[in-house]
Amino acid sequence: MKYKAVAFDMDGTLLTSNRLVLPETVNMIKKISDQGVKVILVSGRHHSVIYPYYYQLNLSTPAICCNGSYLYNFENEQLFAGKPMTKDQAKTLLELVNQYKIHTLIYTDQSMTYEVLDDHLESFFKWVNTLPTFLQPEIKKVNSFEKLIDESASIFKFATSSHNISALQQFSNAVEALDMFSCEWSWSNRADVAVKGNTKGNGLTHWAKHENIDLSEIIAFGDSYNDISMLSVAGLGIAMGNADDEVKAKASYAIGDNNSPSIAIELEKLFL
Structure with a gap:
């Protein structure tokens, strides 16, 4: 399978316990991005709190924010596909x-x-x-x-x-x-x-349709219960080693924890 996109949960997954992206992960994301693989951040965070990492990783994709409640385009500073509360x-x-x-x-x-x-x-x-x-x-x-x-x-x-x-x-x-x-x-x-209905999985599904990418062509990494919907719909759902067993059970398999370079190692296996 040739994967076209990688979706990352942030806290507990892409980020270490002290809210950093490991340098090995930064380097590997640059390598796969240079190959044309789209990298998208999927988070419970507000877009303003996603932006520092979007900037660090030099991404061009929108972010899926607030667990799929809306997508945010940083390039034109506009949100879209939003479903707010009344x-x-x-x-x-x-x-x-x-x-x-x-x-x-x-x-x-x-x-x-x-x-x-x-x-x-x-x-x-x-x-x-x-x-x-x-x-x-x-x-x-x-x-x-x-x-x-x-x-x-x-x-x-x-x-x-x-x-x-x-x-x-x-x-x-x-x-x-x-x-x-x-x-x-x-x-x-x-x-x-x-x-109801605002989930990371639905947000990822909306973005995939917008990009004309099949869900089977997407890899998703996550660690928590709000990641299950995303891990389930992606072609390859990868749970972090620090995830609970119930989350791991919904993934294709699990790797090391978020404080180790396990994401970089896995991306290298999958793409290089």
């Missing part, structure tokens, strides 16, 4: 967030927003401050999520988290019971909520 849906989610007392970020078409700083955000800001100014994403503090929902053009995702796993699980169950959202766990204590 304002009523966003307010329903906000009520559940408050009911279960969990933390959330809200991703709009413009930026990531928060009301309260938590330990995850503190760590995130430390990473942001390591970047050159022109690559630093803007994360806005807002006084009222309700006002934000009223005033925003589009709401794409709630990034919820809690150290109280039981409360987060109850919240997740309540969200799923509404049958209008996708609630996918992106980490052991984080769950991403978007409109």
